[in-house]
Amino acid sequence: MSDEHKLLARAHRFEQDALCQIHDEYYIPIFRYALFRTGDREVAEDIASEVFKRLLEGLRAGTGPTTTLAGWLFGVAARVVTDHFRRVYRAPTVELDEDLSQFDETPSSLTVKALEREELLQAIKTLTEDQQHVIALRFGQGLAIGQVARMLGKTEGAVKQLQARAIASLARQMKRSD
Numbered sequence: 001m002s003d004e005h006k007l008l009a010r011a012h013r014f015e016q017d018a019l020c021q022i023h024d025e026y027y028i029p030i031f032r033y034a035l036f037r038t039g040d041r042e043v044a045e046d047i048a049s050e051v052f053k054r055l056l057e058g059l060r061a062g063t064g065p066t067t068t069l070a071g072w073l074f075g076v077a078a079r080v081v082t083d084h085f086r087r088v089y090r091a092p093t094v095e096l097d098e099d100l101s102q103f104d105e106t107p108s109s110l111t112v113k114a115l116e117r118e119e120l121l122q123a124i125k126t127l128t129e130d131q132q133h134v135i136a137l138r139f140g141q142g143l144a145i146g147q148v149a150r151m152l153g154k155t156e157g158a159v160k161q162l163q164a165r166a167i168a169s170l171a172r173q174m175k176r177s178d
Helices: 003-012 016-038 041-061 069-087 107-125 129-140 145-152 156-176
Strands: none
Touching (some): 003 016, 003 041, 016 041, 016 129, 069 129, 107 129, 129 156
């Protein structure tokens, strides 16, 4: 039995140290995934918290993860991100750090970078759900293709294709905006 399966079995028994270990091990990756997808730190924190709330609810109801903890958690995170975008409509905003003195760059160069980042986030939102997941897991989390394939239940070839198509689409969109 793998370590993940043992941890999952302990979580199903509501062993506090197992639940703490899951939170400690997966909170930051889930948060980073949500941050990469949304571009908003507060929203990412809310999404990560919601994922762990759903984990506890799923364990109580018997509908929680049964085979793969990471895949289940990231799958829930993807659904919560999708729900967030369906629920919330807001005009695109660009945030600037309040304390610009901490940077060696000028306010105008920081503004350009912020606008480019916002433009990229908007372009990512136009990708298919699967492409967004692959981009977020590969580049937001730095996961290997094999890891992403296992998490999404796809072949490595399918993940490579999704990644290539997503990058090509992003390149076209970013080139158009120049």
